[in-house]
Amino acid sequence: MNHELQLDQHSLVSxxxxxxxxxxxxxxxFTVQADAADQHSLLVHFNAAGRQGYSLDFRCTYVDSREVAVDLLDVEQDGRHTDERSDAVQQxxxxxxxQIHECAQALHKLTH
Structure with missing residues (x-):
C-alpha cells in the first residue's frame, strides 16, 4: 500500500x-511555514502564553502520510536563545x- 504524502506543501501549510x-x-x-530545504517538512513556531516569553521552533517532517517526525530546533526566551533542558521548556x-502530532492526526484524511 502506498503511504506517500499526497498533498503539496502549500496546501499542507494552509x-x-x-x-x-x-x-x-x-x-x-504560532506560525507554520514550508521548509524550503525539504518538501515533506513544515516549520512550526510557537509563542507560549504567559510572562516568561518562551518561543519554540520545531520541524515537522512527514515520514509518510500517517506519521510525522518532530524535532525541536530552537528555544528562545524574550528573544534570546535559552537552555532547552529546563523543566519549563521541557514541559x-x-x-x-x-499538539503537532494531534494536528497531523486530525489532518490524516487530507494527507492520506
Whole structure:
C-alpha cells in the first residue's frame, strides 16, 4: 500500500494553519511555514502564553502520510536563545510536540 504524502506543501501549510488553533491554549500563537530545504517538512513556531516569553521552533517532517517526525530546533526566551533542558521548556516542548502530532492526526484524511 502506498503511504506517500499526497498533498503539496502549500496546501499542507494552509491546512495546518486552519487546524492548529483548535489545539492551542488561550494566549498562545504560532506560525507554520514550508521548509524550503525539504518538501515533506513544515516549520512550526510557537509563542507560549504567559510572562516568561518562551518561543519554540520545531520541524515537522512527514515520514509518510500517517506519521510525522518532530524535532525541536530552537528555544528562545524574550528573544534570546535559552537552555532547552529546563523543566519549563521541557514541559512546553512535550506539549507542543503532542499538539503537532494531534494536528497531523486530525489532518490524516487530507494527507492520506
Amino acid at each position: 491546512a495546518w494553519q486552519e487546524q492548529l488553533p483548535a489545539l492551542m491554549d488561550k494566549g498562545e500563537s 512546553l516542548a512535550q506539549r507542543y510536540t503532542r
